[in-house]
Amino acid sequence: MTAARVAAGAAAALSIAATPAFAAEPVSFTPAETALILRHGPWPQPVLRDPSNRVSGSAAAIALGQRLFFDARLSANGAVACASCHVPASAWTDGRKQAVGLVPLDRNAPSILNAGLLRWFSWDGGADSLWAQALRALLDPREMGATAALAAGVLRSDAALRCGYWAVFGGGAAGDERMLVDAAKAIAAFVETRTSGRTPFDVFRDALASGDREAAARYPVAAQRGLKLFVGKGNCGVCHFGAGFTNGEFHDVGVPFMVAPGRVDPGRHGGIKRLAADPYNLLGAHSDDPSRASATKTRHVELQHANFGQFKTPSLRNVALTAPYMHDGRLATLRDVVRHYSELDLERLHTHGEQLLRPLKLSARETDDLVAFLESLTAPDATAAPGAPGPVAGCGP
Amino acid sequence: MSARRRIAAALLAGAAAFDSAAQSCDGPGKRVESDRYVVAYRTLPAKIAVGEHFAVEAVVCAKGASPAVEGLRIDAQMPEHRHGMNYRATVTARGAGRYVAEGLLFHMPGHWQVLFDVEARGRTERLTTDLVLE
Numbered sequence: 001m002t003a004a005r006v007a008a009g010a011a012a013a014l015s016i017a018a019t020p021a022f023a024a025e026p027v028s029f030t031p032a033e034t035a036l037i038l039r040h041g042p043w044p045q046p047v048l049r050d051p052s053n054r055v056s057g058s059a060a061a062i063a064l065g066q067r068l069f070f071d072a073r074l075s076a077n078g079a080v081a082c083a084s085c086h087v088p089a090s091a092w093t094d095g096r097k098q099a100v101g102l103v104p105l106d107r108n109a110p111s112i113l114n115a116g117l118l119r120w121f122s123w124d125g126g127a128d129s130l131w132a133q134a135l136r137a138l139l140d141p142r143e144m145g146a147t148a149a150l151a152a153g154v155l156r157s158d159a160a161l162r163c164g165y166w167a168v169f170g171g172g173a174a175g176d177e178r179m180l181v182d183a184a185k186a187i188a189a190f191v192e193t194r195t196s197g198r199t200p201f202d203v204f205r206d207a208l209a210s211g212d213r214e215a216a217a218r219y220p221v222a223a224q225r226g227l228k229l230f231v232g233k234g235n236c237g238v239c240h241f242g243a244g245f246t247n248g249e250f251h252d253v254g255v256p257f258m259v260a261p262g263r264v265d266p267g268r269h270g271g272i273k274r275l276a277a278d279p280y281n282l283l284g285a286h287s288d289d290p291s292r293a294s295a296t297k298t299r300h301v302e303l304q305h306a307n308f309g310q311f312k313t314p315s316l317r318n319v320a321l322t323a324p325y326m327h328d329g330r331l332a333t334l335r336d337v338v339r340h341y342s343e344l345d346l347e348r349l350h351t352h353g354e355q356l357l358r359p360l361k362l363s364a365r366e367t368d369d370l371v372a373f374l375e376s377l378t379a380p381d382a383t384a385a386p387g388a389p390g391p392v393a394g395c396g397p
Numbered sequence: 398m399s400a401r402r403r404i405a406a407a408l409l410a411g412a413a414a415f416d417s418a419a420q421s422c423d424g425p426g427k428r429v430e431s432d433r434y435v436v437a438y439r440t441l442p443a444k445i446a447v448g449e450h451f452a453v454e455a456v457v458c459a460k461g462a463s464p465a466v467e468g469l470r471i472d473a474q475m476p477e478h479r480h481g482m483n484y485r486a487t488v489t490a491r492g493a494g495r496y497v498a499e500g501l502l503f504h505m506p507g508h509w510q511v512l513f514d515v516e517a518r519g520r521t522e523r524l525t526t527d528l529v530l531e
Contacts, residue, residue, distance in 0.1 A: 035531070119448070238505050241447055248448055249483055249504040296450050300500030302485040356478045 027224035029208070036231040038209055043202045045243050047116035047192050052129050052295075053185045054288040055168055056192060059390055064164040065190030066389040068183055071161075073154045074138060076145030077102060082137065082187065085109040088385045091321035092194060097329035101143035106259050108329035111322050113382060114315060116192035119248040119297055123311045123327045124271025128298045129287075130188035131181070132280045138184065148176035151183050163395035181286050194386075196318055196379035201227070204376075219376070225366075226373025234341070234360055234370065245316035245377065250307065253357060254340070254348040255326045257309045267327070268310035272303045318382040320375045338362065338370045422458035422494075429513065429526040433463035436513045436524050447506050447530055453486070453498040457515055468516035471498040473509050506530050 029037065055061035068074065072081040085099045086092045092111045094100075099109035107123050115121065121133035138146040152175075155165045169182045204219035204227075206212075230236045241247040250268040257265045275298065280286050282295035289295070311327040325331040331340060342362040349357065362370065422428065426439030438455040445451050457466045471488055474481040486498040503509055513524040 039531075238507065241506065247504050296500060297484070297502070300450075300484040300487065300502075302483060304483070306480065 025221070027221060027228060029228065033228060033231050034208060036237055037205055037227060039242060040237065040245060041202055041205045041209075041243050043198055043205075043243050044195060045117055047114075047195060050116075050129060050131075050188065050192070051289040051291075051293070052282050052287040053131050053188055055182075055185050055189050058168060058189060060164065060392045061168045061186045061189040062193055063190075063389040063392050064161070064168050065186035065188065066386060067161060067164065068187050069190050071154070073158075074144060074146050074151055074183070075102065076141075076147075076150070080144050082134070082144075086112045089383050091318050091382045093322045095323070097324050101137075101140070102145050103142050105142060106265055107327050108324065110314060111318065112191050112194050113196045113318055114244060115194065117244050118246075120250075120271075120312060122271065124267050124274070125250060125312055126271035126274035127278070127280075128275060128282045128295070130191050131184040132278060132282070134184035134187040134191070135181065135280050136278075138180070146180075148180040152176035152179035155179050155183060160395060164392045167392045167395055181280065184280075185288075196382045199317070199379050200376040201373070220372060222369050222372035223376040224373075226369035226371065226376075229362075229366055229370050230373055233366075235356075236341075238356065239313045240316050246313045248313065250310035250312050252306075252309045252349055253311075253326075254344050254346070255311070255328070255330065256348060257311075257327075259328075264309075265328070266308055268312075269303065269305075269307040272301060272307060275301070276303075316374060317377050318379055320378050321382055334371050334374050335367060338367050338374075342367065422456050426454075427526065429524045430460075431522060431524050433460055434458065434466065434515045434517075434522060434524060435460060436469075436515070438511075438513070438526075445503060445528075445530060447503055450484075450500060450502045453501060453511070455496045455498070455513065457494045457496065457513075459517070464518040464520075466494055466515055466517050469496045470512075470514040470516070470521075471496075471501070472512045472514070473501060473503065474512065475505065475507060475509055477508060478505070503530050 050056040069082045069086075072079050072084070074081065080101055085094045085101070086109065087094050092113050094109045096109065098107060099105045110123065115130060119125075119128075121127040121130060122136065127133035127136050137143045138151065155161050156179075165179070165182065165186075168186060174182070200219055200223070204216055204224070207215035207219075230240075237245075239247050239249075239251055250271075252267075257267060259265050275281055278284070282289070282298045283292065287295065292299075319325075320334060323333060325334070325337045326340075331337050341357075342360045344357055344359040346357070346359070360366075422435040422437040426437055429436050429438070435458045436455050437458075438453055441452045441454060453471055455469060455471065457469055459465055468490070469488055471486050472481060482502060483504055484500050484502045486501045488496050488498045490496055508527065508529050510525050510527055513526075515522045515524065
């Protein structure tokens with residue numbers, strides 16, 4: 001989208017009449033509202049190659065990574081795979097309140113859809129690359145509990161994986177840790193390909209940009225009203241920013257972070273501390289980016305007291321498919337989430353919290369409209385299973 | 398070319414222009430001043446985008462008989478939101494009153510204040526400038 005097109009789209013207030021199927025009062029958008037709406041696109045966005053991962057974008061690595069993503073032998077008990085918590089049919093999450101690895105975990109499993117567009121990974125941003133995040137899940141004794149020896153053993157003992165590994169990473173006598181990191185980089189290459197397609201909102205947004213009233217009018221009026229609330233009274237786009245509907249950063253939105261009596265989830269505060277101690281962060285020896293230019297965020301991120309109890313702003317794309325919600329899955333439905341912001345308990349905000357959130361005090365219809373808008377962010381392909389992994393040259397089917 | 402490499406290339410290209418600007422703080426870019434100091438600065442890239450790292454190239458000049466500048470710190474905040482950046486800028490002195498701050502990132506649209514803390518003779522004087530990020 002060029003600036004000129006945005007300007008043209010925003011030049012005049014648009015009143016979008018509904019088709020008979022959605023008969024209701026038309027919704028009009030001011031130029032300012034239109035400009036705010038347009039910045040949530042265009043979609044899809046290109047997923048750029050990760051310079052810290054030398055096999056990012058490699059077809060052979062993607063195929064190997066897909067096999068590893070679904071392989072439970074990479075866990076300590078042989079029963080937990082990446083796909084155990086990131087289930088394709090569940091929009092690559094698991095539908096549980098809190099994820100279950102080798103043991104029950106504290107947080108909700110985020111979808112991996114469009115993860116290649118993110119800056120930080122996990123609810124606490126404790127990983128700064130997709131491959132570091134894969135390593136975190138593989139090695140965490142509560143998640144998959146793998147070791148370098150276990151991962152390397154799987155890669156060496158399975159003929160198809162061994163051939164795939166050699167095809168992607170070359171021959172030579174790689175040590176266990178090198179093979180573990182390579183496996184994570186192949187998994188990351190696969191995860192980068194998990195993107196979701198266009199949604200009813202994207203069609204509306206592009207129609208608004210081009211002034212195509214007929215196409216815009218096909219967007220349900222309730223969703224239009226919800227969108228108007230989203231960019232207006234709700235001011236939701238400040239954090240749920242851009243085409244991905246996330247600013248990629250961390251906020252305290254008044255969700256309690258007590259995990260159990262006497263035990264809290266420190267959120268971003270713990271994430272930054274973990275990141276700093278992570279031997280697999282982008283400043284470390286395992287990054288394939290010799291310039292370390294991709295590590296700018298890691299080099300400059302600052303641990304602050306206010307980080308305590310902050311969690312990452314999740315993308316809203318496909319959010320209707322990823323219940324339950326919030327970092328600990330405490331809210332069962334989208335309506336519950338909207339109600340959370342409508343009746344926000346300011347007492348629960350951290351004392352150093354931002355002065356951005358206010359109870360929205362939404363009416364029942366406004367709540368319905370916001371939910372209708374959020375449901376319009378669903379892509380038809382979000383629950384599609386991936387095709388069979390592609391063949392790797394010289395490794396058979 | 399990555400954003401960081403673009404910033405590095407722009408820094409090199411702009412160094413000569415800022416060398417001469419350092420003499421008077423009349424160089425390209427914007428100015429913010431107090432009774433005692435002037436900061437001329439520009440961002441690299443020129444247009445800041447939400448969620449994208451950027452750098453600030455600054456020249457600091459003392460007015461009249463004000464104490465000579467010994468250092469500069471650069472930070473930013475959103476006053477209405479009561480928060481700053483999530484990233485700490487690294488400021489490097491380049492001589493002749495020139496400084497480069499790297500690693501800044503504005504993670505939200507809206508009203509930001511860039512803070513220039515000029516250090517001279519054991520005191521710090523803060524100069525601020527406002528910008529609205531869309």
